[in-house]
Amino acid sequence: xxxxxxxxxxxxxxxxxxxxxxxxxxxxxxxxxxxxxxxxxxxxxxxxxxxxxxxxxxxxxxxxxxxxxxxxxxxxxxxxxxxxxxxxxxxxxxxxxxxxxxxxxxxxxxxxxxxxxxxxxxxxx
Amino acid sequence: xxxxxxxxxxxxxxxxxxxxxxxxxxxxxxxxxxxxxxxxxxxxxxxxxxxxxxxxxxxxxxxxxxxxxxxxxxxxxxxxxxxxxxxxxxxxxxxxxxxxxxxxxxxxxxxxxx
Numbered sequence: 001x002x003x004x005x006x007x008x009x010x011x012x013x014x015x016x017x018x019x020x021x022x023x024x025x026x027x028x029x030x031x032x033x034x035x036x037x038x039x040x041x042x043x044x045x046x047x048x049x050x051x052x053x054x055x056x057x058x059x060x061x062x063x064x065x066x067x068x069x070x071x072x073x074x075x076x077x078x079x080x081x082x083x084x085x086x087x088x089x090x091x092x093x094x095x096x097x098x099x100x101x102x103x104x105x106x107x108x109x110x111x112x113x114x115x116x117x118x119x120x121x122x123x124x125x
Numbered sequence: 126x127x128x129x130x131x132x133x134x135x136x137x138x139x140x141x142x143x144x145x146x147x148x149x150x151x152x153x154x155x156x157x158x159x160x161x162x163x164x165x166x167x168x169x170x171x172x173x174x175x176x177x178x179x180x181x182x183x184x185x186x187x188x189x190x191x192x193x194x195x196x197x198x199x200x201x202x203x204x205x206x207x208x209x210x211x212x213x214x215x216x217x218x219x220x221x222x223x224x225x226x227x228x229x230x231x232x233x234x235x236x237x238x239x
Contacts, residue, residue, distance in 0.1 A: 045175070045218060045230040060227045094174055105187075107180040110222025111165040115174035 002027040004095050004116035012089075012123050018082040020119055022095030029053055029076045031102040035112060036069060036080045038091040046091075050098060051078055085123045092118040127151050127221050131231035137239040144206040146234045148219035153199045156223065163223035166195055166204045169233075170215045178217075179204065206236070214238060 008020035022034070036048040049059040051069040059067045063082070071078040082089055099113030100106075107113070128151040138144045154163045162182035167175035177186045179195040182202055192207045206213055219231040 044232045045220075047227045047229065050226070058226050062227070096174075099177060099180070107165075107184075108161065108163055108222055110163065110226070110228045111177060111180050111220065112167075112175070113177050113186070115176075117174055 002097065002114045004097065004114055006093060006095050006116045006119035008119060008121070010120055010122060012085055012121060013125050014086055014123055015084055018085050018089060018121055018123070019079065020093055020095075020121070021077050021079045022116055024076045024078075024097075029071065029073055029078065033098040033100070033109075034071070034078045035096045035098055037094045037096055037112070037115075039094070039118075040088070040091040043091075045094075048080065048082075048093075087123050090121065090123045092120050094118045126227055127154070127224060127229050129219055129221055129229050129231035131217075131219060131234045133234060134232070135235040135237065137237050138206075138209045139239045140211065141208050142239075144209050144213070144236055146204040146217050146219075146236070148197075148202040148204070148231050150200045150202075150221055150223075154221045154223035155199050162198055162202070163221055164195075164197075164202050165220045165222065166193075167218045167220065168213075168215045169218065175218060209236070209238070211238065 003025045012018045030053045033052050035050040039045050051057045068081045095116045096112040097114040099111045100109040130149045132147045164182040166179040169175045183195040194205050196203050216233045222228045
């Protein structure tokens with residue numbers, strides 16, 4: 001059973017960089033695309049971006065100037081950096097697997113079949 | 126971006142009764158090349174991450190009880206729980222994956238027991 005777990009600081013100061021890592025267990029990071037999704041308090045889920053095992057990335061245009069996602073296949077991990085954070089970046093951050101890969105049903109590209117439990121990141125001084 | 130709008134925002138349903146959640150997209154998510162609707166439904170229970178229930182608007186994910194069904198096409202979709210169980214108390218989200226990202230979610234519908 002694939003499991004994802006987010007890790008990183010729960011509190012970040014304004015203007016600094018938010019950094020989170022997602023560790024994938026129970027399966028290889030290869031063969032799939034991996035994504036970050038966030039949910040600000042009281043708001044809807046928001047797609048942040050995705051990365052492939054080879055490092056191909058895509059970012060939400062609303063965040064693209066501040067976001068970077070990277071992958072470390074040797075550790076079965078991928079990471080998120082968001083720089084110059086403000087209070088608006090306060091959210092629960094989820095890592096998730098895009099549900100289209102070598103061993104999945106044909107679900108199309110862009111839904112999410114495995115999620116981490118989420119990591120609350122608060123931006124505050 | 127495609128805007129997803131769900132209705133109602135919350136729903137109180139008696140155990141064993143039907144629950145119906147609607148989702149409307151600001152543009153069609155039906156792809157002409159394969160006649161598939163790029164629409165998914167998720168269930169999020171308190172303290173848990175979202176769980177994929179349905180994709181292609183009407184295909185149940187493996188292991189999802191058959192009391193959950195999805196329907197609709199184009200811009201209007203419905204998630205139906207045919208006989209509400211206590212364990213179905215959750216927030217339900219629709220999500221489109223028709224376009225290149227950003228893929229977008231509805232605001233969620235909270236289902237509770239009456």
